[in-house]
Amino acid sequence: KNQEVTLSLFTANASPYLGDEKAPVTLVEFGDYQCFFCNKFFHETESSIVKNYVETGKVKIIFKDFTIIGPDSIAAANAAHCAKEQGKFWEYHDTLYNNWTGENNGWASLDNLTSFANDIQLDHDTFVKCMNDGKYQQQVTSSTNDAKTLGLTGTPGFFVIGPDNQITKIEGAQPYESFQRIFDSFK
Secondary structure, three states: OHHHHHHHHHHOOEOOOEOOOOOOEEEEEEEOOOOHHHHHHHHHHHHHHHHHHHOOOOEEEEEEEOOOOOHHHHHHHHHHHHHHOOOOHHHHHHHHHHOOOOOOOOOOOHHHHHHHHHHOOOOHHHHHHHHHOOOOHHHHHHHHHHHHHOOOOOOOEEEEEOOOOOEEEEEOOOOHHHHHHHHHHOO
């Protein structure tokens, strides 16, 4: 029972899976869309993981919100989940990091979040209503609480869940090799 409780901290209040949901290994990222090192990980490391592990069916990724930088972090997290309703969570997630320019400087303002939604052809009215209703506020808060329960103090923080549910923690935006080493340790 305890194992299930623990596993839900990693998998509940999260994004849809990126990759094959039957992949034996799960990479859980706790991130904040405004965070410098989350952006660095996205641009320098994530695409190699996707290419070599996700697209080959070995690893699936889930993203969880750990919104610690400011109000725009919470708004951006909500926006990604509003995009999820229209089947475009990961596309919106990528759009956020592709438009990143810093912390608390307005790039993730409500106007910009709406224009990103238009950029990826989300239904405008549905997106705006979802944002205005704060529909995912509770989920974002719960995910942030999960991160704190797991002892994370900064972003990004990663956990790799192996085939036997063994958990490995990776702190910060580690280089690709750190992820590779752990993924390759599972036979």
